[in-house]
Amino acid sequence: MIVDRGRPAWLTWTVRAVAAAGLLVVLWACLTAWGAVVHGHPAYAVLLGLTVLGCGWALWPGRRPRPTRPAGRRVLDVALVVAGLVWIAAMAWLRPFTAVEPALTAMYSDESVTVTESATRVVLAPAGDSDGEAAEDTASDGDAAGTAVFFRPGAKVEARAYAAVLRPLAEAGHTVVIAKQPLAVAFLAGGAFDAARAEVPAAERWVVGGHSLGGVVASTDAAGAADDAGAPAVGLLLYASYPAEDLSSLTPAVESVSASRDGLATPATIEASRANLPPSTTYTVVGGAVHAFFGDYGPQPGDGTATITHDEARSRISEVSRAFVDSLGR
Known part of the structure; x- marks a missing residue:
């Protein structure tokens, strides 16, 4: 896996950790509420799909390292990490309650x-x-x-x-x-x-x-x-x-x-x-x-x-x- 030389190592690994957490949340939501994901309004399924795409992009090993970035860009990177954490937390909180018997x-x-x-x-x-x-x-x-x-x-x-x-x-x-x-x-x-x-x-x-x-x-x-x-x-x-x-x-x-x-x-x-x-x-x-x-x-x-x-x-x-x-x- 390539390390992005434009970021400090700690930020690179933080991004990867957040992305991995996002994929785990999607997996957890699908395993525990699959019926609601499939039979509910499609909005949540779409957001789960977008989460997979975003996390996959962050973890993709073929991305080229970027040149050294100015400090202002690193602040933006940190802000994006925080936004990612909020997004993932929202996906976890929004996991729906799934219908069980005798409703089925x-x-x-x-x-x-x-x-x-x-x-x-x-x-x-x-x-x-x-x-x-x-x-x-x-x-x-x-x-x-x-x-x-x-x-x-x-x-x-x-x-x-x-x-x-x-x-x-x-x-x-x-x-x-x-x-x-x-x-x-x-x-x-x-x-x-x-x-x-x-x-x-x-x-x-x-x-x-x-x-x-x-x-x-x-x-x-x-x-x-x-x-x-x-x-x-x-x-x-x-x-x-x-x-x-x-x-x-x-x-x-x-x-x-x-x-x-x-x-x-x-x-x-x-x-x-x-x-x-x-x-x-x-x-x-x-x-x-x-x-x-x-x-x-x-x-x-x-x-x-x-x-x-x-x-x-x-x-x-x-x-x-x-x-x-x-x-x-x-």
């Missing part, structure tokens, strides 16, 4: 639900209407009328993780669209709700929902579409979440589902958020559940300790969600 099984189509997946969304559509039409035709032709559901995942959680908890809504006759968000961050998918409405143009009304950070952005979606003349938002479904602004005058109905053992959106935080929601909001607390029980993606750092099973919590969350959406029209 819920991603398969059967006689009651048709599941379709694209780069930006997962769609769970009823398998047929009252006339027995196939759900695949419904999903592609936009014939699914009634109340549809648009759902935003929590931060760094891939969309498939919510398939099991939301599938009962599709079984009850509601088309469910789960957004795949860039880097699995809801704030980076501002137009996702409008895109979902274009995907199901025949839907007469929408319930907008979200988990954790996804619920924060979903609250804004609901407020913005409440007065829509075509397909308004008639409901807001919050999973362990609350709005970041005062929505006490919001016209859509609101259902807030939280967990008594949540270590992130704690019961105290949910209670404090009541002032930002309409007085008519319905609150359901799932006793013994934790933050990660609103999806199927494994344990989450900082969460509480559950005193009920995940299956029990999921069943209760699905039941409450289905009843709420049903109450707003089928």
